[in-house]
Amino acid sequence: MLEVSVRHAFSGFTLDAAFRAPPGVTVLFGRSGSGKTTIVNAVAGLLMPDAGRIASGDWTLLDTEAGIRLGPHRRRLGYIFQEGRLFPHLTVRQNLAYGAWFAPKDAPREDMGRVVDLLGIGHLLDRRPGALSGGEKQRVAIGRALLSAPRLILADEPLAALDEARKAEILPYFERLRDEVAVPILYVSHSASEVARLATTVVAMDAGRVVAQGPAAEVLGDPSVLPAGAREAGAVLTARVARHHDDGLTELDAMGVPLFLPRVAQAPGAALRVRIAAHDVILSRSRPEGLSALNILPGVVHDVRPGAGPGAIVALDTKAGRVLARITRRSATAMGLAPGQTCHAIVKSVSVAPQDVGGARRDLAE
Template sequence: MLEVALRHRFAADGFSLDAGFTADGAGVTALFGPSGCGKSTILAAVAGLLRPQAGRVVLDGQALLDTATGIFLPPERRRFGVVFQEARLFPHLSVETNLRYGERRAPRGATGPGFEEVVALLGIGHLLARRPAGLSGGERQRVALGRALLARPRLLLMDEPLAALDTTRRAEVLPFLARLRDAARLPILYVTHALDEVDALADRLVLLEAGRVLAEGGVEALTARTDLPLAARRDAGVLVGCTVLAHDAARGLTRLGFGGGELLVPLRPEPPGSRLRLRLRARDVAVATEAPRSLSMQNVLPATLEAIAPTGTPHELFLRLAVGPTPLLARVTRDSAERLGLLPGQMLWALVKSVAFGLPAPASSRDGPPS
């Protein structure tokens, strides 16, 4: 487990950081928030690239930083792998030699994926003879990930590794990051301000604002909260963990199972049994007070209205719904809520178009079946 508690001010009237959180012994903890909230500062302090004025960084019981007792382990002794926005590959070396450099830095006896496994994992076998100048941005980042992983670090730190890539290249690299997450089986601290990266990769979320931690916890739980800045976004919604149950190619649909029942979504390529996580945006959920009939919407889910909350917009409200054990959010006008006479505890039907679902992201292989 990683434990972090940091305090630092850059100048008398400059940016002030006062943040603390924990991260599990495996999986991705995302530091998320707007630019300037302190994400990269925290990462630099954890890596040993910044010596904060006060704080502690502890990994698996070993203090790497403790200003109270004078402990400060230098970066090279922390055994952390760091991946930045720019790949920072050695330009005069081939891809293979760049990877072997990381491999040579691995301590004797350290466990982790070997060279061939990493190359296959990241799909870079055909690039081994090339030099970085002959690679696309996405390919360079995959090589940088491989080099960091081959050093067999205790902790992998990623500072917005996809921020310098265009939309196409980001979509190319995200699946490889998900595969790396599951294969590496080590803690990953991931800095981003892109919500789709959180959706695709994060197991745990640390939400930051102005150098402070607003909330931390499981990513699915935090996306369902209406009291956090996430809810102020127009794409606000919950993440729902699902399992692919079956495909109906003739109808162009895939049937997914989740804790509250089943969903029909546009045909997916994943085989039955695959785990997915998809974002269901609050603005794409409608409600009915009676069982609807003759609708084009494929998904009609019995739900309980748990709470009605403000959205920050005067004429709109959030409805927090429970579909079995799974929370959903619906964004409706205040007029609709009053016209329907909505009250907490009321039984409703949640209505969702099949095409409303965002692109599902691979869930961690550690996930069990939906509960």
């Protein structure tokens, strides 16, 4: 369990944040300027805060009251930046070996062959960074970090510099790290899609404070939080692939509720996380008929949160899980929406983008 408590004052901004991160991928999520990177820099030792404590079990990196302030080189961290920052004069194999060279002799080490297979970079070993795509460079950077035998991996918006195609290429590798590697990962993002796909735990940030923390489905499904704003609101459902249909659709089983999406690559039985954006959800008090939309989820209104403008966020508890809908306050009033009322969420199959569908451990989908 990683424990972080940091206080630091800048000109015009004060960071005062505390959270506990269990194993897996802990995502610091919020708008730009909310303090996410500042926390990562404090964990890395690149910022010495005014006060705080950072520890994992009996391993203490920082304790200002006890006078413990480990330097960055003593913290045994792997840091993945927005750019790969590979050595251009070395091959991929040599860049990986450079990471392994820093691993303490008595530390448990990852096998290079396993890391190469995990990241799918075996065919790149003899190339230099100049001959790699952005996504390939990031995969090599991940491998270099893993081979240094870190006790913690820090990833500061590692996909921000990539286009959508390269993001789609590398996200599955981060999912594999989450599920197959024992090293905990502290990950910074302001992308709701990345958070929904990757996070074991979400730490929502706003103006230097932690406003919520917990499992991804719980935090992203809370209409009172919305760390990236109402436009980015969306809930996470966990499902498994039931079958692929000949018309190009994939049928999912979300806790007994069928969901139809454009064909996904995973085989029947595979567990998935699906982010459904709030602006793609339509609500109906009665079960609709004669619609082109295939996904209709009956549920009960949990909360209605009016926004500062004309909009409102409605949280609906369905058998498949929490769904959020972004509608106008006028519609919410006209429909008489209130907690406890029955309602139906309507989601077009084609509205769920490929980047909003990712892998999950199967036990979480059953």
